Amino acid sequence: MLRKNRLFTPGPTPLLPAAQTAMASFTAHHRTADFRALFQRVLADMKEFIGTQNNALVLACSGTGMMEASVSNLTSPGDTVLVLSAGNFGERWVGLAKAFGCRVDLLSATYGETFSLEDIRARLNPSVRAVFVQATESSTGVRHDIEGIAKIVRTQGDETLLVVDAITGLGTTHLNVDGWGVDFIIGGSQKALMVPPGVAYCAVSERAWRRMDTTTSPRFYFDLRKERKAAAKGESAYTPPTSLFAALGAALEFIRGMGNGDLAKGRDALIDNAELCAAMTRAGAEALGLKLFANSPGAALTAISSPEGIDSGKIIKEFRESFDAVVANGQGEMKGHLFRIAHIGYYDYLDTIGILGALEHVLARVTGKAVDYGSAVRAAQEVYARELSEKRQSVGA
């Protein structure tokens, strides 16, 4: 059969066609009124997408670049920081904090699990300058309780900042950034925003801006105070990725359209969409007798354990060869043990039903055992039908 190349990876995710056209046709120089207008609109929309009154910044770098900026701007060498790690991305915080000379207190959760809030409380004291965590740990599919964590961190007053890598959390999880007191939240273009990799964004609290005036870690390109100053004039400090800004403008407009003109509502609709795709996928996988890897799964992706004795690389390969569908393997130590199907960003009902139909064939092929064709799809259909009827009842239709 003809095969269409499709990404089911939790970053990069499928591109929004309107964003692709916008970036292909954008040519304005960055120090012009045209670009300034676009730049200011993207920053304003970004605040709404993140759901914050704090300043948002957008920088040319991958998500890890903005993670680094949070460390270099908010800490000084010798500072004690608490890293909450439950997978590959949590471990990235450890590497970053150590690279900038922080003393890292590490609280780890087993892969596939999240933290006990009691353990976090026990590790906090006024000498902890910052807490670093993921909203969703993309290597395991787990969602962490940012509201609960923020509540504990905020009992420390202004001494301890809360930094959240929400690179796959934004657009898949309801996050009350200001209400909970998140000081630094990070997103990336290649995830929920449906545009190519190359841009990361953040929102920074007043508490965190004040911290930047006293920290002494080296920074130059990533000196966020410079970016803030330039942004106030409608510009970025250095040459911005102009075409990616055009793409972001189109993507944020698309999300606004999902909310019938209200960007915050559109973001919530995007989150609900990911939640429904995730619920359908979980039901489908379980109907095939597969085990879910995460015990508090988020909506960004579903991590599924490979059947006993089967390297998940075989599953990835079969998806690719039979259907040209790109599904993600496990990362680090989890490689070979699980596979990950994304729901973050531009996925719909047909994508979800399609990948589950393909999964039935892939499983039959790699296990050599009979599969009850339609069982994954049926389970997903039931989830979808239930959701639809609940929605109809709630609007009284």
Ligand SMILES: *Cc1c(COP(=O)(O)O)cnc(C)c1O
């Ligand atoms: C994708 C991702 C990142 C950023 O990775 P980059 O390759 O640097 O863009 C960071 N954290 C999480 C949780 C992610 O999913």
